[in-house]
Amino acid sequence: MVDAVLAAVLTAVTVSSTAYQRPDADVLTIALVLLTSAPIVLRQVAPVATLGVVLAAQLALAVLVGNSYPEGGFAVLIATFTVATQCSRRVVLLTFGATFAVVVGTVIAMAGHSIPTPVLWSELLKGLLGIVVAGVLGESVKRRTEYTERLAARAERAAADERVRIARELHDVVAHHMSVISLQAGVSRYLLDTDRPAARTALATVEEASHEALSELRRLLEVLRPADAPGADYEPQPGLASLEGLVERTRAAGVPVEVAVSGEVRPLPPGPDLCAYRVVQESLTNVIKHAGPAAVRIVVDYGEHTLTLRVLDDGARPAGDGPPGYGIRGMRERTELYGGVLTAGPRDEGGFGVTARLPL
CATH class of the missing domain: 3.30.565.10 (Histidine kinase-like ATPase, C-terminal domain)
Known part of the structure; x- marks a missing residue:
């Protein structure tokens, strides 16, 4: 239920931003915009697949229209966080490597649309930093959860x-x-x-x-x-x-x-x-x-x-x-x-x- 509400809010914000920035956006662009946020509803069920779809949509938008729509970037961070909390460390490392590559590819694709260099560097730094922060937070939550489970098992x-x-x-x-x-x-x-x-x-x-x-x-x-029981x-x-x-x-x-x-x-x-x-x-x-x-x-x-x-x-x-x-x-x-x-x-x-x- 929470993931459904989160996906609906992100999708609504992203579509509204797209409609405001590009009133003439075609059906393909709208479909890709939807794919940058809507898959979050499945993040608990298929975290790696969710992150893959969101990244692919972001990269496709950068190639087609020269914009990855930062509003959709929140979905990437959420999906990255979910992968870090639910998957094994080997899968997390492989996924993060692929995510970094997609972020770099997105910036390169944006450069082909005459985006100013300062903007490109800003997008690259924000993308990489956001992924690192999401990954660290996810790993911290995962370790905390494992620690709590160990305490429960010990108890x-x-x-x-x-x-x-x-x-x-x-x-x-x-x-x-x-x-x-x-x-x-x-x-x-x-x-x-x-x-x-x-x-x-x-x-x-x-x-x-x-x-x-x-x-x-x-x-x-x-x-x-109990120690405070009457008559103990x-x-x-x-x-x-x-x-x-x-x-x-x-x-x-x-x-x-x-x-x-x-x-x-x-x-x-x-x-x-x-x-x-x-x-x-x-x-x-x-x-x-x-x-x-x-x-x-x-x-x-x-x-x-x-x-x-x-x-x-x-x-x-x-x-x-x-x-x-x-x-x-x-x-x-x-x-x-x-x-x-x-x-x-x-x-x-x-x-x-x-x-x-x-x-x-």
Whole structure:
């Protein structure tokens, strides 16, 4: 719609100027004048063809009547600008070379009609300068558009990465705590009629695990709320400092867990700290879900440049054996996100082992 209005205005101005300057203009001249402006309506559809038609009409007018009609020159600038914004740089360079040649040819054709030399030089300089300015503006707009598109694509990728991160967090939180709850609920039902104290202990573990799960889910959801939302109360994500509570819940679920820490214990950056905690959490979840009766040994080694985590179990079958899931893949993705490496698989001596190395 905009291009149609623009073409109509330019055509009306150009035809009116022609009628005023040359009342005796023939049909061919009028047709060429129309072709210097009317094709602008198609500039978005066929930018190179539009510029070619406009230039050809300008050159034909210069050859026939010795005048390229400056009013029609606006269409050349608009068409040149459109080519610069829509076409590849190779096409733009070739098109601009042809445009310069046509401008020079137009001036030479005008010279054959006894046009004064100062006027010729003025037309040549105006034509070349106008094309350069239109091309530079078009290139600037094109680069700005490409930059905006890159920002939009980057924002879309960031949103997708954030969705994956949230899904991973939900998986880790829900899988671990629900595994403990499911196991202890089954134990309490079995013991309810035979050993009430043990059943109460199992139910207490269910209560604690569900409370912890709700707390972590609430913490995760609060991260998604606007910073100025009423009642926003951000708490730090868990890290290795929370490892003891994780271990105690697993022990309460009936899985013996031993923890060995070596090296200089020190605070870690939030990202790697959370990653380390989630790796241990998911490994313990796999033990509860898949390993059967098993004992677990957790080794945390604070090296000078690397944090090494090992979660080793002696289950009768590998922890993680069973239907494919997101657990190990999620742990590996987390670790690689912070430049680390994670390996997981059956151990030669039996059981299953997970090893993660994170650069500090």
